[in-house]
Amino acid sequence: MVGGTAALVGAKVVGPRMGKFNKDGSVNAIPGHNITSGMLGLFILWFGWYGFNPGSTLSRPADSPPSRGKVAVTTTLAACAAAVTAVVATKIKTNRYDLGLVVNGVLGGLVGITAGCATVEPWAAVVIGIVAAIIVIYAVDLLDNVLKIDDPVGAAPVHLFTGLWGVIAVGLFSSESGMAAAYGGESGAYGLLLGGGAEQLMAQLIGAVTILTWTGALSAFIFLAIKYTHGTSRAARRRIQGPGPARARHRCLPGLRAFRHRHLQHGGRQVNPGLRHKHAERSQRGVTHS
Structure with missing residues (x-):
């Protein structure tokens, strides 16, 4: 508990992940990748x-376990x-x-x-x-x-x-x-x-x-x-990319990234359109480095 x-x-x-809830309040399921x-x-x-x-029963006295x-x-x-x-x-x-x-x-x-x-x-x-x-x-x-x-x-x-x-x-x-x-x-x-x-x-x-x-x-x-001090949410760009590009210089789950784009294009929480277009274009070219 x-x-x-x-x-x-x-x-x-x-707060929710990007694309989890639509503007009308409906819910998008975001399943695990594997x-x-x-x-x-x-x-x-x-x-x-x-x-x-x-x-845990091993902690009980030997005479009355x-x-x-x-x-x-x-x-x-x-x-x-x-x-x-x-x-x-x-x-x-x-x-x-x-x-x-x-x-x-x-x-x-x-x-x-x-x-x-x-x-x-x-x-x-x-x-x-x-x-x-x-x-x-x-x-x-x-x-x-x-x-x-x-x-x-x-x-x-x-x-x-x-x-x-x-x-x-x-x-x-x-x-x-x-x-x-x-x-x-x-x-x-x-x-x-x-x-x-x-x-x-x-x-x-x-x-x-x-x-x-x-x-x-x-x-x-x-x-x-x-x-209210350090902050709990990453920038929209980092949330789309995932932690791979920033930390390991490669994307571990490109399929998951494409899934996020689909939700953003179908009523999910909106981000900068130019940023979304840029990442979608790079994804189509198969670019794997930020």
Whole structure:
């Protein structure tokens, strides 16, 4: 939740990318340049989650550790449930399979199960993963179409929205035996939906509000300080070129640069026409140096 809150505030302060929103408020999708790299990154993160969730149990006393096997199972089930849900939901919603949203849906399932991986039962992990994937998909729509915030990598939907869901899910689905195994002794507070009352849920809500308030305020202060001192946006020319020409003297992603031009020519945010024409002409000649 901390990272997602900071990402949301940062995206709002920095502003949208060129070509993301049209003058009429409609949204242009700007996909990543390589979905294969995105899928590889997903599986690297997924593998790392086993060190993060089951590995965290190694800090518990040797005489009363929570089941590392159970933590691995709940982590896996939530991610798999989120993957299947994201595939089906994107097909129903857009009539096509959107692997970009599937990647973020799986990550949302992993984020959602992290808080309660040691305290919920396997069936609850499946429910948490399903809900997390749906939250990711519709949180993207919320940011793009309602709040008009350009989050290039979906950090807020994945980490903030599903992170919040995961924190709340602890207060809903944690079992009495799971709480006792994870924290030792007899647990007097556990999931509301399993008959544990509202005590644990209230504790989770207080924690969530605290995280949102502290991180949001501190992130806003830092990003606004940067904006009004150093600045947060590059010049239009540099944004069209990308960082390659200025730093490495060559363009790493010429196809992405052409994609930006197409959006600028079809209702995207306007830049200097002469500058746009100049770069388009150079792109057609295959010039690779600035």
